[in-house]
Structure formats: C-alpha cells, structure tokens
Amino acid sequence: TWTPAAFVETTVAELKAKIGDEKVILGLSGGVDSSVAAVLLNKAIGDNLHCIFVNNGLLRKNEFEDVLHQYKDMGLNVKGVDASARFLDALEGESDPEKKRKIIGRVFIEVFDDEAHKVENAKWLAQGTIYPDVIESVSATGGPSATIKSHHNVGGLPDFMKLKVVEPLKMLFKDEVRRVGKSMGLEPNLLGRHPFPGPGLAIRILGDITREKVAILQEVDHIFIQGLKEWGLYDQVWQAGAMLLPVNSVGVMGDERTYEKCVALRAVESTDGMTADWVNLPYAFLQKTSNDIINKVPGVNRVVYDISSKPPATIEWE
Ligand code: XMP
Numbered sequence: 384t385w386t387p388a389a390f391v392e393t394t395v396a397e398l399k400a401k402i403g404d405e406k407v408i409l410g411l412s413g414g415v416d417s418s419v420a421a422v423l424l425n426k427a428i429g430d431n432l433h434c435i436f437v438n439n440g441l442l443r444k445n446e447f448e449d450v451l452h453q454y455k456d457m458g459l460n461v462k463g464v465d466a467s468a469r470f471l472d473a474l475e476g477e478s479d480p481e482k483k484r485k486i487i488g489r490v491f492i493e494v495f496d497d498e499a500h501k502v503e504n505a506k507w508l509a510q511g512t513i514y515p516d517v518i519e520s521v522s523a524t525g526g527p528s529a530t531i532k533s534h535h536n537v538g539g540l541p542d543f544m545k546l547k548v549v550e551p552l553k554m555l556f557k558d559e560v561r562r563v564g565k566s567m568g569l570e571p572n573l574l575g576r577h578p579f580p581g582p583g584l585a586i587r588i589l590g591d592i593t594r595e596k597v598a599i600l601q602e603v604d605h606i607f608i609q610g611l612k613e614w615g616l617y618d619q620v621w622q623a624g625a626m627l628l629p630v631n632s633v634g635v636m637g638d639e640r641t642y643e644k645c646v647a648l649r650a651v652e653s654t655d656g657m658t659a660d661w662v663n664l665p666y667a668f669l670q671k672t673s674n675d676i677i678n679k680v681p682g683v684n685r686v687v688y689d690i691s692s693k694p695p696a697t698i699e700w701e
Pocket of ligand 1: 532699
C-alpha cells in the first residue's frame with residue numbers, strides 16, 4: 384500500500400543516487416506542487432538545490448514577500464528575483480489574451496535563464512510536474528483543449544538550457560502531493576492554497592495592463608480572499624479570484640456622479656479544473672464583500688458575481 388512516508392523515503396533515496404553531488408535548479412511558483420518538489424529535493428541534496436522564485440509583478444497582494452519568507456523559514460536555498468518591471472514593461476499596451484500569455488511565457492524564460500546561468504555548474508532542472516500534467520500534455524498534442532488557452536507554467540524547459548530533467552512528483556495525483564507535503568511538515572496554508580494561474584493577474588485584467596490596474600485588482604482580490612478565510616469559506620472553494628473588467632459604469636457617491644470601474648468576483652467548485660461550477664456563496668458574505676470593496680478601493684464603484692459554469696465558460700475570463 385502507498386503511504387506518504389514510504390514515498391518520501393524511497394524518493395529521497397532515489398534522488399540522492401541519481402543526482403549525487405550535482406547542482407539542481409528549480410523554479411518555485413508559490414503553489415503546492417513546486418513547493419513539495421522543492422522540499423523533497425532539499426531533503427535529498429540540501430543546498431545543492433537552487434530554487435528561483437520570480438516576481439512577475441502580477442502576483443496577489445504581498446504574495447512575493449510572504450511566500451519568499453515562508454520558503455526561507457522552511458530552510459530552502461531560495462533566491463527571490465523581482466522582475467516586475469521587466470514583465471509589466473513587456474506587457475504595456477497589449478490587450479490580446481493569447482499575446483499576453485505568450486509575452487509572460489517568453490519573459491519568464493528569459494528571467495529564469497539569466498538566473499539559472501548564475502548558478503555555476505548546474506546540471507539538472509527540477510520540475511513539480513504531477514501525473515495529471517503528464518496526461519494533459521499528451522492529450523494536448525491532439526486534443527482540442529490545447530488550443531483554448533496556452534498555459535505557461537513555471538519551469539518550462541528552454542531547449543538551449545541543456546539540463547537533465549528531474550520530476551519527483553510525476554506519478555502522483557494532487558491529493559497525494561498534498562499528503563506527501565503534509566508528511567514532510569509543510570504548512571497547511573501552503574498545502575491548501577487555491578490554484579493560481581502562471582500569468583497571474585494579467586489574465587484577470589481584461590484589456591491592457593497598467594500598474595494602476597494591477598494595484599486596484601490586488602486590493603479587490605485581497606479583500607475577497609481574506610473575507611473567504613474569515614468566514615471559513617476558503618477551504619470549501621476550489622478556486623476564487625476577481626476580474627477587473629474593461630467597463631466603466633455610472634454610480635453615485637454623496638451627491639456626486641461617479642463613472643468608475645467594475646469588478647467580477649468568481650468562486651468555483653471543481654476537482655481538476657476541467658469542469659467547474661460556481662459556488663453558492665452566502666448572500667450575507669457577498670453583501671459584506673461588495674460593500675468592503677466599493678468603500679475601500681478607490682476607482683471601483685460596482686461589483687458583480689460570476690454565475691457561469693465550466694463548460695461553457697472557463698474559470699479564468701481570458
Ligand atoms: P480555465 O480558465 O482554462 O482554467 O478554465 C483552468 C485552470 O487552469 C488555470 N490556468 C492556468 N494555469 N497557467 C497556469 O499555470 C496558465 O496559463 C493558466 N490559465 C488558466 C486556471 O486558473 C484554472 O485553475
């Protein structure tokens with residue numbers, strides 16, 4: 384029978400034998416898979432694991448600092464790279480969803496490659512690939528799902544890097560990854576995190592991206608996610624977030640007319656992201672969240688809740 388403890392023991396031994404005293408590079412995303420992969424490798428090879436955590440300027444509010452801190456506390460050899468300006472400059476003026484994804488994918492590889500080259504004599508690239516990713520990329524070669532959205536995940540291997548690849552979680556499902564992480568003592572807040580797309584808030588800001596829009600959406604998202612946590616709803620939801628719409632609408636504040644932005648909140652139930660249903664969040668929660676957002680975030684005067692299922696809608700709006 385499969386147990387997390389036995390998996391950890393066998394895998395650590397295998398990794399030691401395979402890698403020896405060579406150096407390994409791993410891109411951390413803040414997500415469950417890359418974090419668990421990093422802790423496993425750290426157990427096997429210690430500081431010969433060089434983790435790179437890139438801030439693309441499109442993460443949630445405080446995410447980069449908080450998660451980097453948490454990784455350091457876990458004893459990982461991690462370097463935080465703030466490349467926000469590089470990403471945001473490259474995205475300037477672009478409003479096409481697929482082009483935004485491509486730009487982010489390209490800049491990520493450039494930044495990651497720059498950093499990887501600073502680690503002398505690295506021989507391996509580690510990735511947090513899990514079993515469903517393997518299946519998805521196989522079906523993606525022929526299936527229609529491949530063409531819907533191009534995904535860019537942390538750790539995509541550029542051909543010119545010529546590193547050997549190590550993927551310790553390749554045979555595991557998500558729940559097994561969580562159990563492995565738990566058995567190695569990873570914090571529940573890391574293991575229970577909602578999925579978050581690689582291109583981050585860029586695909587939740589419809590239309591072109593500006594620093595100001597990113598800042599507005601970070602505030603809105605923060606109020607929503609903190610609210611879900613405070614109301615004990617976070618763990619009942621598979622994924623949640625906010626979208627900044629390219630729409631202004633008329634409102635009133637005091638006796639002044641306003642003409643400001645609209646945000647859509649989305650919370651879904653799902654098991655694998657392939658299909659999803661919107662969550663029937665309590666009206667009282669939605670009411671409080673909407674009031675908080677409109678009162679606290681300048682520039683937003685309207686909040687709507689997305690009640691579309693996947694299919695035919697997707698989880699992200701872009
Ligand atoms: P959709 O929007 O296709 O999303 O219903 C399904 C799941 O995938 C996430 N997603 C991404 N994840 N890179 C990622 O790493 C991406 O480019 C990307 N696009 C969507 C989405 O957040 C949801 O969990």
